[in-house]
Amino acid sequence: MRFGARLISGDKPGHPVLSVLLIALLVALAGAPFFFPGTRSLAVASQICIFIVLAASYDIMLGYTGIVSFAHTMFFGMGAYGVAIPLANGWVGWDAILLGTVGGVLLAVVVAIGIGLLSLRVQAIFFSMVTLAVASFAQLLATQLRGITGGEDGLTFSVPRVLSPAFRLLAQPLFGVRLDGRVMTYYLIFAVTLVLFLLMLRIANSPFGSVLKAIRENGFRAEALGYRTVVYRTLAGALSAAIAAVAGALMALLLRYNGPDTTLSFSIMVDILLMVVIGGMGTLYGPALGAVVIVLAQYYLQPAMQALSDATAGLPLLPAIFHPDRWLLWLGVLFVLIVYFFPAGIVGSLRGRARKG
Amino acid sequence: MSGSALAPILETRGLSIRFGGQIAVDQVSCAFHSGTLTAIVGPNGAGKTTYFNLISGQLRATSGDVFLRGARITGMAAPLRARRGLGRAFQLTNLFPDLTVLENVRLAVQARAGIGLHALGLASDHVDLIERARFYLNRVRLTPRADAAAAALNHGDQRKLEVAILLALEPAVFMFDEPTAGMSVDEVPVILDLIEAIKADGDKTILLVEHKMDVVRRLADRVIVLHQGALVADGEPAEVVASAIVQEAYLGVRRSEAAHG
Structure with a gap:
């Protein structure tokens, strides 16, 4: 296998359009600070990276193993609080970030194993309900334990100097872009995203990954082959x-803040579900594209509608329909259309077309 | 080796299961030795598949025990029994529908190899496992369909795939549950030849639930009859098929079924 194919674990996109989209995404994200200068664009690119990791990791559960969990934001939050808590308490350093991330990851793993062993033996619907209850409880806990988590207000903190906006890597701008701490933060996020995504592709195509797919397809048969599905x-x-949890740690570093609304809220859980379903379950590439679609829609649908509303100002009814306050309605319409025309998600539908030739 | 040839590889003692007030398997005690093919016959609802499920662990016995190579496995979960050498094929086709035919068999080979928890290597790098999967596909004459989704196969080919999966597990005890049910006449010999080939190995134990008397006569060294969950006859195929209890319990039912059909 050639090096490039090995890097993506032999998991070829499976359709020319998909290959083009993914390469374009990789190039755009790799050069984002230079292609799309500006604080807002950089924030969008960072969020896209973080949500690629978050949605793809959810896909391992939903798309590969066939488990519906509503607790994914809880693990996201554990990583974010893991970083936020030491930094907000004045321990500003890379060691604090590393230790906080490891702590958040370990907590997430322990809780996930606990939930798994307690309830994966039971019916799928009951498992989903348990995750919902545990996630709600975690959210409640985060808002109540003010001394540790900052409650509803969350935690605001400083980051190591290299990541802070005032930092300059070079005295002179490079290609007209000042290499400040925001750019450094972005590239940290981008690098971690790339490594984690390739790692997930590797796991999905490993012997372990093939058992997960078998369990999704027919858990009873997998057991009869000798695989202990639990x-x-x-x-x-x-x-x-x-x-x-690692994605959560990145989110905290990006925002230099963490609170219940930024990492624990149920609306983020809904976003993750949308990303995975729109992109295509069980493909990893799909959730990555889904993350791009949803994050872009969140940031640019409202301004686009403002523009549309202004442009149609003289016409009857149209300005009201495109009023920026109705952006959620249009996001919903977009979602319904995508699910209707691409029931297997973007990636699933394209691959289906490629198979038919 | 001479000592172990006498000890049964698989044995059930007083094995029973109740569903509510209904006894589905009733005090079945039976020993199976390596190198023999035992056919399990009986009318529909006699408890044959349930007896299989108790042995391979899909169901837990209400009372009684199952022993494999002398070790009690009554409470053991199905995956652990499979790893100890109890291989099961299912009567109702039971595959991984959206995965390819080859991947269905490769998963069985991989289970046998015990590398399911390897998460950082590539499955496609285990060329030896893929070759073995192809070998078993070839034995059931499914090589041309290797890359099709299992769900896309016709019924007969799905039955063959079910058999290939069982072969790929390379178990000590093969449990076939009506392997030729619903197959067209020209496909049946492929499966029967395969079962004969396993028998020819000499050290394998084969349990076969089968309705067709010609198949039983051709393959079986021994026949046991289940009727209303109980073991009612056990012996050489010719004598069991001729016995009064089988004529009444089994063939009698068949005749009335034929009349209805």
Whole structure:
């Protein structure tokens, strides 16, 4: 196998359009600070990276193993608080970030294993309900334990100098872009995203990954072959939780803040579900594209509608329909259309077309 | 080796299961030795598949025990029994529908190899496992369909794939549950030849639930009859098929079924 194919674990996109989209995404993200200068664009690119990791890690559960969990944001939050708590308490350093991330990841793994062993034996719907309850409890805990988590207000903190906006890597701008701490933070996030995504591709195409797919297809048969499904499901959950926690740590570093609304809220859980379903479950590439679609829509649908509303100002009814306050409605319409026309998600539908030739 | 040839590889003692007030398997005690093919016959609802499920662990016994190589496995979960050498094929086709035919078999080979928890290597790098999967696919004449989704196969080919998966597990005890049910006449010999080939190995134990008397006569060294969950006859195929209890319990039912059909 050639090096490039090995790097993506032999998991070829499976359709020319998809290959083009993914290469374009990789190039755009790799050069984002230079292609799309500006604080806002950089924030969008950072969020896209973080949500690629978050949605892809959720896909390991939902798409590969066939487990519906609503606790993914809880693990996301564990990583974020892991970083936020030491930094907000004045321990500003790379050691604090590393230790906080490891702590968040370990907590996520322990809780995921706990949930898995307690309830993966039971019916799927009951498991989903348990994750919902545990996630709500974690959210409640984060808002109540003010002394540790800052409660509703969350935690604001400083980051090491290299990552702070005032930092300059070079005295002179490079290609007209000042290499400040924001750019450094972005590249940290980008590098971690790339490594984690390739790692997930590797796991998905490993012997372990093939058992997860077998369990999704027919758990009863997998058991009869000698695979203990509870063990595999629990490990898949723990892995997925660990990666979500790393994504949370990145989110905290990006925002230099963490609170219940930025990492624990149920609306983020809904976003993750949308990303995975729109992109295509069980493909990893799909959730990555889904993350791009949803984050872009969140940032640019409202301004686009403002522009549309202004442009149609003289016409009857149209300005009201495109009023920026109705952006959520249009996001919903977009979602319904995508699910209707691409029931297997973007990636699933393209691959289906490629197979038919 | 001479000592172990006398000890049964698989044995059930007083094995029973109740569903509510209904006894599905009733006090079945039976020993199976390596190198023999035992056919399990009986009318529909006699408890044959349930007896299989108790042995391979899909169901837990209400009372009684199952022993494999002398070790009690009554409470053991199905995956652990499979790893100890109990291989099971299912009557109702039971595959991984969206995975390819080859991947269905490769998963069985991989289970046998015990590398399911390897998460950082590539499955496609285990060329030896893929070759073995192809070998078993070839034995059931499914090589041309290797890259099709299992769900896309016709019924007969799905039955063959089920058999290939069982072969790929390389178990000590093969449990076939009506392997030729619903197959067209020209496909049946492929499966029967395969079962004969396993028998020819000499050290394998084969349990075969089968309705067709010609198949039983051709393959079986021994026949046991289940009727209303209980073991009612056990012996040489010719004598068991001729016995009054089988004529009444089994063939009698068949005749009335034929009349209805």
